[in-house]
Amino acid sequence: AQSVTQLDSHVSVSEGTPVLLRCNYSSSYSPSLFWYVQHPNKGLQLLLKYTSAATLVKGINGFEAEFKKSETSFHLTKPSAHMSDAAEYFCVVSEVRFGAGTTVTVRA
Amino acid sequence: DVKVTQSSRYLVKRTGEKVFLECVQDMDHENMFWYRQDPGLGLRLIYFSYDVKMKEKGDIPEGYSVSREKKERFSLILESASTNQTSMYLCASSISHPGQGNLGGNSPLHFGNGTRLTVT
Numbered sequence: 001a002q003s004v005t006q007l008d009s010h011v012s013v014s015e016g017t018p019v020l021l022r023c024n025y026s027s028s029y030s031p032s033l034f035w036y037v038q039h040p041n042k043g044l045q046l047l048l049k050y051t052s053a054a055t056l057v058k059g060i061n062g063f064e065a066e067f068k069k070s071e072t073s074f075h076l077t078k079p080s081a082h083m084s085d086a087a088e089y090f091c092v093v094s095e096v097r098f099g100a101g102t103t104v105t106v107r108a
Numbered sequence: 109d110v111k112v113t114q115s116s117r118y119l120v121k122r123t124g125e126k127v128f129l130e131c132v133q134d135m136d137h138e139n140m141f142w143y144r145q146d147p148g149l150g151l152r153l154i155y156f157s158y159d160v161k162m163k164e165k166g167d168i169p170e171g172y173s174v175s176r177e178k179k180e181r182f183s184l185i186l187e188s189a190s191t192n193q194t195s196m197y198l199c200a201s202s203i204s205h206p207g208q209g210n211l212g213g214n215s216p217l218h219f220g221n222g223t224r225l226t227v228t
Contacts, residue, residue, distance in 0.1 A: 009148065032214035044198070044219040051214040090150060095202065095215060096141065096166075098151040 002027045004091050006099035013081045014107045021076040021102045023091035033074045034092040035065055038101075044090070050074060061085070081106050111135070112220040114199050120226045127186040129223050131199030138204035140182035141217065142166075142174060144195040151198060157182055158204060189227045197223045 007022040025031060035047040048059025055067045061084075065076045074091060086106045091099040115130035133140065139158050143151040143166075153166030155174040163174050171193060175183045182201075186193055200217040 006150075034216060036217075043221045044217075046216045049214065049216055092217075095217065096153055096156065098143075098153075100148060100150040 002031060002094045002097050004093045004097055004099040006089075006091050006102050008102050009100065010103045010105070012105045012107060015083055016080050019076075019078040019081045019085065019104065021089050021091075021104070023074045023076065023099060025072055025074060025091070025093045027072075027093055030069075031093050032095060033065075033067065034095070035059065035063070035074075035076050036090045036092060037087045038090070039087045047076070047089075083108065112199055112201055112218050114197075114220040114223050116223050117221065118224050118226075120228065121186075121189050122228055123190060125186075125189050125227075127189050127225065127227075129184040129186075129197055129199075129225070131182045131184070131220055132180050133182075133199075133201040133218070134180065135201065135203075135218070136179065137201035137218070138179075139202045139215070140176065141200040141202075142172075142182065142184045143198045143200065144168070144193075145198055145222070146195055154184065189225075191227050193225065194227045195225060197225055 003026045005024045033050040036044045038044045048057045050057045050067045058064045063078045083106050088101045088103050090101050112133045121127050141156040142154045145151050152168050154172050157163045157176040160179050173185045199220040202215040202217050
C-alpha cells in the first residue's frame with residue numbers, strides 16, 4: 001500500500017526567502033511522485049512529477065523537488081518565495097494518494 | 109488543453125435526497141476519479157474507473173456509488189445524502205499507459221473546478 005505524509009500543515013515565509021515543503025512517502029515499490037498546487041478558489045495544478053528518471057525534478061514557477069530513496073522523501077523547494085506562491089500544496093504518491101496538504105503563506 | 113467539467117459549482121441538498129454529481133472530460137482519457145476535499149485531510153479517493161463500465165472503490169466509498177456508461181462521463185451518486193457528506197467534490201481524469209496496469213502510475217491528474225456540496 002502507498003501512503004504519503006506531509007510533515008507541515010502550515011509554512012510561513014517572507015517574500016524572497018527560501019521555501020521548503022516536506023513530504024515522506026511509503027510504497028512497496030518504486031513510486032511515482034507528484035506535487036500539486038491549489039491557489040485559493042482555483043483548481044489543482046501540477047507542479048512537477050518524479051517517475052524514476054533524474055532524482056532532482058524541476059517544475060513550474062521555479063519549484064523543484066528531490067527524490068531521496070534512502071530517506072523516502074520528496075521535498076519541494078523554491079529558492080525565493082513570491083507573494084503569488086501563497087497556496088496549498090499537495091504531495092501525491094503513485095498518482096492517486098494525496099497528502100493532507102501544506103498551506104503556504106508569504107509575508108511581505 | 110484537457111478540460112474536465114463538473115456540472116455544478118455549488119449545490120445545496122437536503123438530508124436523504126439522492127444526489128448526482130456529473131463530470132465530463134474531453135481528452136479521451138481512460139482513467140477517471142472522484143475525490144472529496146476537506147480541510148486538514150487533503151483529497152481522499154472515493155471511487156475511480158479505468159474503463160467504461162468499470163469501477164473500483166477508493167479509500168472512502170461508503171455512502172457513494174458511481175456510473176461510467178460512456179468514456180467521457182463519470183458520475184458520482186449519493187444514494188441518500190447525509191450532513192457528513194458536505195464537502196468539496198473533485199473529479200479528475202488521466203491517461204493510461206500500456207503495460208502499466210489499470211492505473212498508469214505516472215500520469216498526472218487533470219482536475220475539474222470542483223462542486224461544493226452542502227447537505228442540510
